[in-house]
Amino acid sequence: MKTITKANMMDAIAILAQDAQVLVPMTVDGISKFSLWGSEGTLAFSAVNTLLPPKDSLFPQTEKMYSYQVENQTITSLDIHNEAKQQIIFGIRPCDMQSIQCMDDVFLTKTFVDDFYRVKREKLITVCIGCNKTAPTCFCESMGGSPAGHGAADIQLCDLGNSYSIVAQTAAGQAVVEKWQGLVRDEEGSVPEVSCTLKVDAQGLPAQLSKMFNHPIWQEVSRKCIGCGTCTYLCPTCYCFDIDVQNNGNEGYRFRCWDSCMFSDYARMAGGHDPRPSKNERIRNRFLHKLEYFNERYGKNLCVGCGRCLTKCPVHVDITLFIDKVKEVSSIESVQL
Amino acid sequence: MNEFTVKMREIARELLEKGEVHMIIGWEKGRFPQQSPPAFITSADQIDRLIWDEYCLAGTAKYLLDDKFEHRKVGLFARGCDSRAINRLVQDGQIDKEKLYIIGICCSGMKDSASNETALKCQECTHPNPVVFDLLIGEPVPESDKPERFKAVEELEKKSADEKYEYWTKQFSKCIRCYACRNICPACNCRECFVEQYRVGWQGKQNNLAENQVFGLTRAYHIGDRCIECGECARACPMDLPLMELNRKLIKDMNQLFGPYKASLDTEDTPPLGKYRLDDIEEFM
Ligand code: SF4
Ligand code: SF4
Ligand code: SF4
Ligand code: SF4
Numbered sequence: 001m002k003t004i005t006k007a008n009m010m011d012a013i014a015i016l017a018q019d020a021q022v023l024v025p026m027t028v029d030g031i032s033k034f035s036l037w038g039s040e041g042t043l044a045f046s047a048v049n050t051l052l053p054p055k056d057s058l059f060p061q062t063e064k065m066y067s068y069q070v071e072n073q074t075i076t077s078l079d080i081h082n083e084a085k086q087q088i089i090f091g092i093r094p095c096d097m098q099s100i101q102c103m104d105d106v107f108l109t110k111t112f113v114d115d116f117y118r119v120k121r122e123k124l125i126t127v128c129i130g131c132n133k134t135a136p137t138c139f140c141e142s143m144g145g146s147p148a149g150h151g152a153a154d155i156q157l158c159d160l161g162n163s164y165s166i167v168a169q170t171a172a173g174q175a176v177v178e179k180w181q182g183l184v185r186d187e188e189g190s191v192p193e194v195s196c197t198l199k200v201d202a203q204g205l206p207a208q209l210s211k212m213f214n215h216p217i218w219q220e221v222s223r224k225c226i227g228c229g230t231c232t233y234l235c236p237t238c239y240c241f242d243i244d245v246q247n248n249g250n251e252g253y254r255f256r257c258w259d260s261c262m263f264s265d266y267a268r269m270a271g272g273h274d275p276r277p278s279k280n281e282r283i284r285n286r287f288l289h290k291l292e293y294f295n296e297r298y299g300k301n302l303c304v305g306c307g308r309c310l311t312k313c314p315v316h317v318d319i320t321l322f323i324d325k326v327k328e329v330s331s332i333e334s335v336q337l
Numbered sequence: 338m339n340e341f342t343v344k345m346r347e348i349a350r351e352l353l354e355k356g357e358v359h360m361i362i363g364w365e366k367g368r369f370p371q372q373s374p375p376a377f378i379t380s381a382d383q384i385d386r387l388i389w390d391e392y393c394l395a396g397t398a399k400y401l402l403d404d405k406f407e408h409r410k411v412g413l414f415a416r417g418c419d420s421r422a423i424n425r426l427v428q429d430g431q432i433d434k435e436k437l438y439i440i441g442i443c444c445s446g447m448k449d450s451a452s453n454e455t456a457l458k459c460q461e462c463t464h465p466n467p468v469v470f471d472l473l474i475g476e477p478v479p480e481s482d483k484p485e486r487f488k489a490v491e492e493l494e495k496k497s498a499d500e501k502y503e504y505w506t507k508q509f510s511k512c513i514r515c516y517a518c519r520n521i522c523p524a525c526n527c528r529e530c531f532v533e534q535y536r537v538g539w540q541g542k543q544n545n546l547a548e549n550q551v552f553g554l555t556r557a558y559h560i561g562d563r564c565i566e567c568g569e570c571a572r573a574c575p576m577d578l579p580l581m582e583l584n585r586k587l588i589k590d591m592n593q594l595f596g597p598y599k600a601s602l603d604t605e606d607t608p609p610l611g612k613y614r615l616d617d618i619e620e621f622m
Contacts, residue, residue, distance in 0.1 A: 029508075029577075030577050031576055031577065061544040136369060228519075228520040229516060230573075230575050233515045233575075242542055257543055259542075263516070264533065314573035315375055315521075316367040318367055321368055
């Protein structure tokens with residue numbers, strides 16, 4: 001198999017950084033996230049997944065859409081900000097790779113193509129590192145993934161101890177590997193087997209949940225929730241956004257920014273009506289979107305099993321415990337409701 | 338099972354069976370050993386979920402707002418921090434103390450789930466014993482005033498204005514505006530937060546340094562003399578912002594200007610900034 005030593009990998013990244021923005025896992029001020037190669041912080045390649053997912057690189061928390069200038073009620077300039085630089089996410093984990101697939105579905109398929117997302121996605125190369133250890137909170141396998149790697153990544157690496165194995169999975173990935181001439185060598189080796197210790201049974205969930213809209217389970221699971229946005233803002237797949245404008249006199253810009261279905265004003269309409277008036281309806285929406293609606297529309301879960309929400313929710317609302325609970329509800333009971 | 342857990346279940350059973358309360362707020366085990374999130378017990382068959390261990394980090398009192406308009410009584414377990422949070426909500430006119438049954442617990446401190454060391458909020462806690470209760474579990478533990486809890490503020494005060502600015506811009510650039518700090522805070526009990534007043538536009542939705550600072554500073558000022566130092570905001574923050582340093586700076590200044598004050602030790606005292614005194618100092622006027 002093709003491999004690269006860990007020391008050489010730093011050179012390999014430096015080569016890529018010559019003509020692209022390379023994002024790597026780093027710990028910056030105590031927070032692990034994807035940061036620009038060479039910026040201040042400590043490299044964190046050996047951590048499992050980063051606290052902040054790489055979502056921001058395709059779907060920034062705040063993104064200017066267009067800027068304008070107006071004079072005497074006439075637009076004098078209009079700038080649409082839909083250009084992107086070549087980006088490489090180096091060291092993305094399989095769960096987060098799957099989250100990009102989910103976002104691709106949302107922003108690029110089914111009738112509408114979101115240009116702001118598309119331009120970034122087309123200029124993105126993903127180098128995925130398989131996990132050879134999992135955190136106690138990882139459950140990607142139960143959600144249809146695998147800690148070993150992800151087939152959609154341009155390049156798949158696997159940690160062999162002192163080196164990484166390399167498999168280019170797309171033409172773009174192949175082109176990158178060619179740039180590493182002299183750094184890559186051929187070596188015998190085998191990829192270690194890994195498995196998640198946290199397992200849930202997600203089989204048949206969408207069908208079962210579709211009958212549970214009015215089930216008392218929502219009351220029970222939402223009781224703890226304090227209605228913050230931590231779970232959704234740390235989630236690699238949550239993609240809700242709001243659009244607003246920042247106007248200063250005769251000029252300004254329109255922007256979009258993340259929103260969270262857990263916020264009390266998220267579903268509030270003009271006139272004040274709120275179809276999701278309490279955390280009961282909000283938690284229901286979050287879980288059903290992740291585990292039922294998305295499956296119905298795109299054939300996959302909108303939860304990739306990264307474990308971030310269950311680690312960081314201040315009151316430990318745990319989607320895996322929720323799945324267990326749903327499984328305990330007998331199918332007869334859910335049909336009747 | 339520890340002694341406290343046994344006691345808690347006994348009390349909870351009695352209260353529920355007698356119909357004294359319709360719900361008990363306590364703690365239960367989550368999936369992982371270091372997680373003991375809040376639990377809401379409404380019937381005798383759920384009582385065995387209740388536990389007490391060193392990971393009961395989250396407060397119980399803020400949840401009282403969910404049942405603000407409930408006519409039946411709620412029972413809740415309360416340590417020093419929870420009991421002050423109850424007082425906070427009562428003082429702020431949010432809840433009716435008559436509708437509570439407070440089971441006090443003398444607390445010897447919790448552990449941080451990640452580091453397994455004593456949680457920062459407990460290291461800095463001055464009132465581990467409940468200040469209000471109907472019933473008490475355990476013997477009062479020793480209390481001290483912990484002047485060292487102002488140490489970080491004192492260190493910051495030594496810095497120049499530019500250094501302070503640099504320090505706080507670094508912190509607020511990390512904020513993702515998840516509002517966990519606000520939502521977990523017993524002093525943040527406005528029905529509608531300034532953050533959500535879109536028509537007025539006090540707080541824009543963009544995530545950038547300016548908006549993040551507007552949020553953090555406005556919140557700090559807004560709870561200034563009402564902060565009970567429970568440390569829940571800093572514990573809840575996923576981005577590890579040292580929010581207690583902001584709160585303690587305000588508390589320290591108020592102690593200097595208006596005399597020593599600790600919020601919500603009882604419900605009678607008016608917070609220094611809410612008090613009208615004819616002989617108030619007016620140096621700034
Ligand atoms: S589930 Fe947890 S993280 Fe999510 S909104 Fe509720 S309290 Fe916040
Ligand atoms: S719902 Fe939670 S576990 Fe699932 S992908 Fe989102 S953050 Fe990860
Ligand atoms: S909890 Fe932390 S990250 Fe979230 S809004 Fe508050 S300060 Fe910002
Ligand atoms: S500001 Fe923080 S320490 Fe003060 S009452 Fe609110 S959560 Fe507790």
